[in-house]
Amino acid sequence: MDINIHEVGEFQIAEVTSEGFVINDKEDGLDLLGNLYYQGFDHVILHKDNITSDFFDLKTGIAGEILQKFSNYRVKLAIIGNFEVHQSKSLQNFIFESNKLRQINFAESLEEAIKKFSH
Template sequence: MEIKKHNLDGIQVAEITSEEIKIHNTEDALDLLGNLYYQGYDKMIVHEENITPAFFDLKTKLAGDILQKFTQYNMALYIIGDFSKFKSQSMIDFICESNKGSQVNFLGSIGEVFNK
């Protein structure tokens, strides 16, 4: 796993890059969040392919549990990926509702993070 450091108007943003899934469960997300917070990061970018596919099945409640941790610890999360493949109306609605706020956003590219 590599952490790329970005600066967004004076705010430290960590971009997680890896060839493998880094977030399998709530504990993985919380460990990553804590480690990055300790290193001085305020926001995190994670790519869809680094999150377990179970996250995108809302029946597992994993997305809600993980996003609750980011909200609780006040760390913004940007999830980068191609979300057009999700055909579940509940997932589409979840993404749209998340994108209305600033705490968790589902975006198509890194560039969108810096234009948000």
Template sequence: MMTIKTHIINQINIAEVVAESVLIQTPDDALDLLANLYYQGFDSIIINQLHITPLFFELSNGMAGEILQKFSNYRVRLVVTGEFENVTSKSLKDFVYESNKGRHINFLGTTADALQALSK
């Protein structure tokens, strides 16, 4: 089951996805969620890493790139919240670091951090 918490900050409609299980198992799942929220008028999406398959974070399989490209195509900002400080994979650590230098896709610790980043 999934619920959407709506946040409106500086006229930006932000959807915070709240769930009890993994929602995104495949790129098609990501596209379905993205399209659903996009057509509801959301500009930005916050989702916890626990709601995304662990395969997303194994960069060698290309799933992260495929999913994140969909967000770029729709021009919807995404923040994945979770524990990224203790990442041991160098490639994932570099990916998170490079993503966080931009504004479109970010990996942050908390919903409060995400809301602050998305409100700019």
């Protein structure tokens, strides 16, 4: 796992990259949040390909628990990827509502994710 730092205005964004999964389960997500929070990051970008597909099946509860912790700690999160491949209406609604609130964002590109943090 690598952390690329993007500086935007007065804050730093941690972009987490990896060859494999960074988040396989709830514990991985909470460990990642704790690690990044401890390092002083309050803006995080993850890539969809580094997250288990179970995360995007809302019935598993993985997304809910992890994203709730990011919200509780006021760490803004953007997940980059193509989400149209997921046919779940509930997931599409979740993505739409999350993007409106701007604490948790789903974006198609790194540039879009950084832009969402800038507003």
